[in-house]
Amino acid sequence: MTTSIDDRDLFLQERQKEICHLGQDTTLHQLTSEWFNQATRHRYSYHFDWLGLPIIQYPQDIIAIQEIIWKTKPNIIIETGIARGGSLIFNASMLHLLNNKGRVIGIDIDIRAHNREAIEKHPLSERIHLIQGSSIESDTLLQIKHLIQPTDKVMVILDSNHTYEHVLTELMLYSPLVTQSCYLIVLDTVIKMMDDSHFVDRPWDNRHNNPHTAVDTFLQKNNRFIIDYETQNKLLITVAPNGYLKCIL
Numbered sequence: 001m002t003t004s005i006d007d008r009d010l011f012l013q014e015r016q017k018e019i020c021h022l023g024q025d026t027t028l029h030q031l032t033s034e035w036f037n038q039a040t041r042h043r044y045s046y047h048f049d050w051l052g053l054p055i056i057q058y059p060q061d062i063i064a065i066q067e068i069i070w071k072t073k074p075n076i077i078i079e080t081g082i083a084r085g086g087s088l089i090f091n092a093s094m095l096h097l098l099n100n101k102g103r104v105i106g107i108d109i110d111i112r113a114h115n116r117e118a119i120e121k122h123p124l125s126e127r128i129h130l131i132q133g134s135s136i137e138s139d140t141l142l143q144i145k146h147l148i149q150p151t152d153k154v155m156v157i158l159d160s161n162h163t164y165e166h167v168l169t170e171l172m173l174y175s176p177l178v179t180q181s182c183y184l185i186v187l188d189t190v191i192k193m194m195d196d197s198h199f200v201d202r203p204w205d206n207r208h209n210n211p212h213t214a215v216d217t218f219l220q221k222n223n224r225f226i227i228d229y230e231t232q233n234k235l236l237i238t239v240a241p242n243g244y245l246k247c248i249l
């Protein structure tokens, strides 16, 4: 019989040190930014599925959200911006693995018939509640609030309209729903670090009008959330720099 030394703590300590160094590696950050701009020309984030449905995310962020869900164990995940449904299926699959009775609430201003059909016939659809409407409309918020109980553990992911005004309004409306120790994730803050040429046909830009600036404004006045730097430092390739917000109060 062989005996082995339990090195799990040591492994975690080393990992944390390495992640810290990664976060300080300016050369790697620059290369990442260059890579990002080049990959976006090929619509990189549009090329993946989760359990059969297109998920418009970078694989790195999917891994990070998996870690966060597993660690924080929400039973309600609210996501604004559904598109083709893959991210809702991803969230639902995580809740399924947590083995709780959790549900995903997905909001989109335009749920196309074929996307709704694909989501509704997916094996995980029982866990998903779809709401069609703007994420910042009072009626949408009312519907969401009816689906949440005071004992629920709520996590929120914002991935709809990426303008400053819209994201800031979403942050104001959705942040009070997030439960202490759970996450509020603001996607596409990376727009601020990218070439503006990617957004010529979009209502946002890399100067002020983007989710990153909305997070900056939000955090100036809100002390319930802190930026989880460790997540972005280890990912490097992420659409959410400064967008992984942990609820601490």
Ligand SMILES: C[S@@+](CC[C@H](N)C(=O)[O-])C[C@H]1O[C@@H](n2cnc3c(N)ncnc32)[C@H](O)[C@@H]1O
Binding pocket: 054, 055, 056, 057, 079, 080, 081, 082, 083, 084, 085, 086, 087, 107, 108, 109, 110, 133, 134, 135, 136, 159, 160, 161
């Ligand atoms: C980036 S996609 C979402 C991608 C999806 N979360 C995923 O990971 O596959 C953005 C979506 O936001 C929706 N959207 C745009 N404006 C919105 C609004 N005001 N309220 C809710 N959804 C909106 C669009 O219709 C689009 O489907």
